[in-house]
Amino acid sequence: MASNPYTPGFGQRPLVVVGRERQLARGHETLLTVAGTGRASTSPLVLLGVRGIGKTVALGLLRDDADHEGFVTVQVRLDRISSAAQLITSGTAEQIAPLAAQGASGHWRRFTELIAQLSIEVSIAGVVTVGRRPAEAAPDVLTERQVLARSLISAAQLARGHGSQGLAIFIDEIQEARPNDLVVLVNALQDALTAPSTPIAIFAAGLPDSPARLMAAGSFAERFEFSMLEPFDARQATAALVGPAVRVGVSWDAGAAELLAEESGGSPYLVQLFGDAAWRAGRPASGGVLSRADADAAIAASRESLQAGMFPGRWARCTDGERALLIAIATVADREGIAASEAITAALGKSGTPGWSRVRSSLINKGYIVPRGRGKLGFSIAGFRDFVLGIDDSAETLEADAMSRLRFEQLPPGELPPSPEDGER
Ligand SMILES: Nc1ncnc2c1ncn2[C@@H]1O[C@H](COP(=O)(O)OP(=O)(O)OP(=O)(O)O)[C@@H](O)[C@H]1O
Ligand SMILES: [Mg+2]
The missing domain is CATH 1.10.10 (Arc Repressor Mutant, subunit A)
Known part of the structure; x- marks a missing residue:
């Protein structure tokens, strides 16, 4: 059996990326503008879409682009129990520390003093530790906002001063942040993106209700650029299904591929799930063909796994x-x-x-x-x-x-x- 080319997992990069050209091009423009001007992008780009539509994958592709363009990149995933300011600043400290070590500067000292206010420390070796802090010792919303904004500004300038184009931040699952964390985040982003000579670009991803949450947190979010990731059309779904197999020398019976593409309803996740299940049913060797029977087996197997896992989970919630x-x-x-x-x-x-x-x-x-x-x-x-x-x-x-x-x-x-x-x- 040739090695299975499908990626039916959370945030797993597909072997063949289909669609998303518009979002990737928009992100690329933003990066070029920040690199070219040394100034902040005018607004964060927020990718929206339902579960499994490919937000994390698209955000990862944008990050690769930023790396390629010479930015210091930081990726975080927000959740309901962590401080967003702490997550973002500690992630930034980790990426900035190796640069700063090349020549400890006044900028770096200022940066470390700032983040210490969020209980984040960086050792001489550049190891970042995030201290636990009792709820009553947590800084207030205003302090967190200021510290987050100032540390982003100083990190962006530090990056630029050490041969990078600037700082690019990638924030996944933005809808998960607690309301107060969103207030901190939206306001700090406003401060950072309007500061002079601050080469910083912000990218985020979230469920379709993220705009409402962000706007409730701060009116600056009205200026965010939101871009909805749509389900694949029939042609894209077929390409996403057939493409990975072709890469490893396996082809698909046309009718079988069409059936699964249609059955997926354009969900990238389902395309991968079906591809994976058909592969395991057909066990094709290089040069082989996945058949209609493999497609039928894939639908049955995937249904069974969804009926046992995802659907009851959804119903319960x-x-x-x-x-x-x-x-x-x-x-x-x-x-x-x-x-x-x-x-x-x-x-x-x-x-x-x-x-x-x-x-x-x-x-x-x-x-x-x-x-x-x-x-x-x-x-x-x-x-x-x-x-x-x-x-x-x-x-x-x-x-x-x-x-x-x-x-x-x-x-x-x-x-x-x-x-x-x-x-x-
Ligand atoms: N552009 C794409 N082309 C082909 N497959 C893709 C594409 N984008 C995502 N996928 C596949 O779809 C699945 C879901 O992708 P991803 O985890 O990025 O979705 P998500 O929108 O972040 O989901 P969630 O809301 O659950 O975090 C993965 O199996 C991935 O391999
Ligand atoms: Mg995701």
Whole structure:
């Protein structure tokens, strides 16, 4: 068997990258401008998209580009338990330390004094340690903002002074940050990006509800550039499926590839999952061909793994109202898994329920359903519909109970939808 060329994992770089030209070109322009002018980019570029659409991969490609263009690059992934300021400054310290060691400067001393305020220390050997700090000893939001901004500014200038073009920061899972951390982050970015002679570029990635969260944290976020990563079209999905195999000398039966491309609904993650499963079914040697039977086996195997893992995980994280809406969509969807709004409303049995649109956008933000043309909704992963329909014998009582709760589910205006849990793959 030739070695398996598929990458069905979280953030795993595909052997053949498909699409995303627009985002990569935009990022490249930004880097060239910062390098050419020695000034900050005008706004951060934030990649948006549902789970598994390829945000982490695209962010990694932008980072490679920045490395290639001679930037000092820093990549962090935000989470709900860490201080965003601490993560970003400690990551920056790690990348800057080797440069600074080439000639300890006043800039470097200032930088280390600043980050010490966030309990971050750098040893003479350049090893960065992040101290634990009791909640009451944590700096306030204003201090964190100032320290983060100043340390980014001084790191960018330090990088430039040591033969780099500047500093490029990559922030993944931006929607995960706690609200106060987002306030710190948005305001510090504003300070850093408007400081004179500061060659810095910021790139981020997050779920589709990130703009609302960022804007709630600071009005400067209105000036961020947001770019939505879309699902693959049929041609791209086929290329993403067939490309990796071709690289290792294996081809695909055209019908089999078409079937899987369609079944993926354009999800890059599903394309990789199917490719991987078909590979394991067909065990092709170099020169071999993956067949229709391998494709059928891949669909069956992937369904089984999704039914056992991702789908129950998703279901467990839904509120009763969300479940009611999922059941309604699943019940009235056509053969392609697409349902019209009127039919959904009719199935819910109460037209114009106020909580409906709130629940709908929460499910869209989680990436479980997607708008499909005007007034229509579909499942982001086709198999989820079958899962929802097959929930279990008690589905009917659950359904009635959930429907009755849907009407009470309207949240106070302005409140953000709950953040989806990570790690569902
Ligand atoms: N441009 C691409 N071409 C081909 N495959 C891709 C592409 N982008 C991502 N993939 C594949 O899709 C899967 C998901 O990618 P990635 O982890 O970057 O998504 P994500 O949007 O960051 O997901 P999450 O929201 O869960 O973090 C991986 O298996 C990856 O190999
Ligand atoms: Mg990711």
